[in-house]
Amino acid sequence: MLLMFFATWVLKKTLKQEHVAFSRRRLFTLGEDRMGMASKETIDLRSDTVTLPTEEMLEAIRHAELGDDVYGEDPTVKKLEEMAAEKIGKEAALLVTSGTQANLVSLMNNAKRGDLVFLEAESHIYWYEGGGVSAIAGLLPWLVKGHWGAIKPEDIEAAIRPKNIHFPEPSLICIENTHNRYGGTIVTPTQMRAISEVAKKHGLKFYLDGARIFNAAVALKTNVREFTKHVDNLMFCLSKSLSCPVGSVVVGDQQFIEKARKTRKVLGGGMRQAGIIAATGIVALEKMIDRLEEDHRNGRRLAEGIAKIKGVKVDLEAVQTNMVRFDMSALGVSDQLFVQKLRERGVLVSVMDKNSIRMVTHRGIEKIHIEKAINAIGSVAEEAHSKTKA
């Protein structure tokens, strides 16, 4: 009897360990696949969101101390939130599921339903977040066109109307840095300060969609606080160039974050043992920021390489971080066909607008991949030219 009990115990324990070892192997396989990508000759430049976690992140997940974060009991989440607040230079932070959720939570807490929010005309919030700004936050977007994402203070001043019973109440200015649709351009700390002065003068909140704010800081070789000190609150993404599999962080003062915690719950973002996500975020904040310089170098190489290709138009001045946008209208092929031809040559890119293509460099994309991508684009261009000549 005793022997049987002992045998069952040993069996259960072995099975449990097997299970752990199996899930770990699966995770590592994922990591290796990412590297294996190069050997399969697929160069994925669609976005930096495609990055997979580093081995150190996977190890950190394995060893993370966990608890129920909705009860405020996950020590790893708490550690990440403290680190993020410290790094950004604000009182507190909150881990959320995605950049979109971070923006939504922040919009809902910076303004009340029916209010007017000033957004840069090409902002991600306006273009790519399913209209949540109106459908869920209940806000009225008022678009102000900026130069490469930087709104001129006089243009916001001009858009702010005096109090009047007919007008919606303006309460918030949002900007994005780096700016996605302009191709990763930087809004400088000086430009941010000028916008913050307008916000203060008119009693408006100032919020930053800083999905890639660390790219901006690394590119200008400056502390991220030089940007963040000008806004009331912001978000940054862990799941983009910082290589985490999931997650974004909202950062602001204590009161704002307390409110945001409740809003996140309302939106279904209470994540329980979220330490498995936070553990990767801790590694990202410690290890993944400085290396962004390499992505920027590769972005520049890529842009300079394709600038030499006939029929490809790229504004080199706008290539400031890890994105390259270019116009291929002169090639005389549709953007969809262009993307397909590149895919056949093992290079993945995305269409931004008609005839406008975006490529994003990230961890896992190295100099050799950049050269291959330039050659592939050159070869598609060549094919297009020979077709138009024939």
Ligand code: TLP
């Ligand atoms: N951007 C994605 C796509 O949605 C376009 C990308 O591939 O670049 N703010 C900014 C500035 C972003 O670029 C993104 C994602 C978000 C917010 C939303 O983040 P997620 O995808 O985590 O919801």
